[in-house]
Amino acid sequence: MMDRIRTFFLDRGGAPAEGARHSEDELHLAATALLVEAACMDDDFDAEERATVQRMLSERFGMDPAEAGRLVDLAEQKVAESVELFSSVRTVKDRFDHDERVELLEMLWEVVYADGSLHDYEANLLRRLAALIHVTDQESGQARKRALAKLNIQG
Template identity: 50%
Template sequence: MMNRLKKLFTSAQSQQPLAQDELKLAAAALLVEAAVMDGTFDDAERTVVTRLLTERFALDAEEVQELLSQAEATIANANELYTLTRTVKDNFEHPERIGLIEMLWEVVYADGKLDDYESNLVRRLAGLLYVSDRESGEARKRILDKIALKE
């Protein structure tokens, strides 16, 4: 009995880092999906995604590049986004999910224009992440205000 309990706690602890890695990958993959939705993943979008991942997950340059490579491979092989959004929804608190929507808006505006496919994607992802249209719109407005301040 004690061995079973010990094994249960040991396996639960060993799976925790895996879950964190999966969460990082899911969030990164959603950002990459937003970046490639208009058909290109240009330098401006790549720079924004890299900065956002660095800030959100406190990663160094090498870790971010590896995560970005994994995210690109995940998106290239993915045929649906539900698994990724479910991972985020189940592991991020509501304010963190709103923060991810804000990050997505920042990525789609990185190239200076909003494509219809990009805005549609963010709306769909907001729904899958249980972020209301109002909250998503407010996140979008914060990014537009942030971009206007930089110009």
């Protein structure tokens, strides 16, 4: 799996064929890149946020912890080298169904709150991402509430 993800990172190819579904690797890669970007928005990708991302990858995508850790490392490297998120956002917007996009947004809320607080940059990023992936403000707010409940944080 990691070789396929590395290949995808290095060769993003053209646009998908009309109506094409995303591969499992694309889901994992796009989700992880956005999760890492959200975690890095406050300039502090701490151990708690890293553990949250790895746990979510393990739980939601059935990855073993070592594989999730390698994917986070790879995504962190690519986020550091990238000047834009458009390719990950485009993959999510174009290839994920609506429920998958809402689920990803919930994961993003959980990551930005993993350290117990929400930085203004994190909130701004999630507002922008929700709009870009066609998730309504109401759906984003509900996803935020679910994430806060999972973390036992009062919103």
